[in-house]
Amino acid sequence: MSARSTESNAAPGSFRAKWDKYVDSVRYAKHVIFRPFDGFWDLVHEHRGTLGAAHTFLFLFLLTYILKLMFTNFQFISAPLQYINIYEQCGSLLIPFLIICLSNWCLSTLFDGKGHLTDIYMALCYALVPFVIIQLPMIVISNLISFDEAAYYSVMNAVSIIWCCFLVYVALLEVHDYSPAKTLIFIVATIFGALVILFLILVFFSLLSDAAAFFISLYREIAFRLY
Amino acid sequence: MKTIIRLLVVLALALALCPAALAAEDGYSTSYTYNYDYWGDIRESPDAYRVDQVLYSTSLGLETPMNKPQSLFVSGDDLYICDTGNNRILQVRRENGEFSLTRIIDKVAGAQPETFNSPSDIGMDAEGNLYVADTNNNRVVKMDAQLNFMREYLKPDDTTFDQNLSFLPKRLVVDTSGRVFVLATNVNKGLVKFETDGSFTGFIGANPVTITMWDYVWKSFFTTKAQRSQQASFVPTEYENIYIDSEGFIYATNVNFEEYDLLYDNAKPIRRLNSIGNDILVKNDHYPPIGELYWVEESTDKGPSKFKDITVFDNDIYVAFDRTRGRLFGYDPQGIMLWAFGTKDNSEGSFLSPISLEHMGTDLLALDENGCSITVFTPTEYGSLIYKASDEYLTGKYDESADTWREVLKFNANYNLAYIGIGRSLMRQENYEEAMEYFKMAFDRENYGRAYRYYRKQLVERNIVPLVIVVAALLIVPLIIGRIKAMRQEVEAYERKKHRK
16 A cells, blocks of 8 residues: 555635645545554644545545444444434534644643644544444445344444544544543543533533523613613 | 622633533422423423322222322233222222122131231232232232132242341232242342242342442442441342233332442333243334433432333333322333323322322223322323324234324324324335434434435435446546656657757
């Protein structure tokens, strides 16, 4: 598996050049997921990845998740479709993902990490690729196998999740240039950081609503006095 | 405004925190009869039973009204009512749908003492001898049909029975060979078992002690000896009520459990005990037979179902009587809920303090302790059709059963069991594709998988030629392309070589 970059013949800065770079960075995902240690390093430090590709993978991840809920045979997943709201489902994945990126970036300053926010986001998005490439075919396969063969389905499910988790670990290790043990501690810290951020959001909105309520009641009071 | 912002925040957080925010409603139904769908949501259904009549002390022509009756027992057309507060047993006969008092049993000829003291249950063996759990006389009395004393079962003189406890038999069942199983107050080792000759032979079906890892760690390392002696020790709990079915299996209900145990079916409120006391109740539904699936804990009339009594039809359909809501839950032999109906109220068809349940054929008789009334329920056309369909299935008339299930669907299109029944019949007719449709409607994974496997096999067998061609094409075409490419490269390399020369 080579990591050769296809040199673009188009003029630098042109749309064609950007497109070529984008296609190249999407294709680069193959290298990243099979050779993660090398792949993630080059992804950020050699600028092989693009944000466009990262957005694409994140979008595909959400799409896969929704398709999985909707079209997996009911023998394996029976999502209560009458209750499911697609935006809610996407939000329940996207918001924690973004908060974790943010908390990771905030903590990388304390932990002496080398990654920028975009690097972290990009690396984590690339780490989601195995989920897409395994789960999308599994949606079709689930409609071809019966309940007795559920073992195949659950094994593949597990493989995709474990692979993704491993990639997230390697991604953080390479992006921040940490030692393996430090990465583990860092991941735990990141989760705590995410919880703190959630708490801050809660406090912020609570205060904001109190402040808004104050001004609204002030306005009402004045309006009442004037008329 | 404030509330709107709050709501938005809560919504945003809910979005972020819970993966699939499912609306789990309280199961309190506005409909009298209902059933649960696959999602555990309540589906209102037509009434499976209607009130035939309600028997009161006056309608039975009693001079002293009933006082805290505890139990019912049915044998053929005879109904026995344990009128515990008046120390007597009433025998009532049903003829042409009318109930009339035939006998008041208040003494046993030749027993010591002759009268009862709070008799709380009655049983009968195959020869027609009566057994009475004479609670406050600390005995079980056996008498013949003419009420002549035959034998009494007293506190077992055995080391396994705690001699400090008094023997307070509360419920009893008698099997066909005359063995007596007694549920006694304060005995937590299971049912007290007496052989035909009256000898005590031990306990069966003790509730297994459940202890969690956390309890163990907490008790062993974080409590002092003094504290430990203050705490309740881990003891098995006693059953609430028992019933013996036509095959000799004992059905027992249990009301002492933690609510969270119900969720993972650790509580097992209904059990079917075999001869060595193991629970062999079949549970093939998406939810175990625990009665109400959802409940709100704070209020007094809500909470998990606590089954006061259980009765089992000859076809193994069992009905449990819930004290919490005054509700009856019917389950088929596979543990699939057939219907639930009833409520706590003063009106006809509802109960104040459910205590005992019996059946005559498919009619149900429910005893109310404080109301001192017996409500007689008869199945409606809908209820009868359900029984008919499951009986037909059990006796092997699969196609007739499917037709009956189709009739049931005309009454209630949300009835999963009907879809499964029709699907099974279709599967037997090798109409797998349609069977799959029915199984899918009932979310029956296993049967669907089975039907699908046959369907897939059929499909492959019918289309074997095109399939082989497609697979072969998929394998061979890339091979050929690769071959051509390799050849072309070889030729090019040769050309270049020649050119260089």
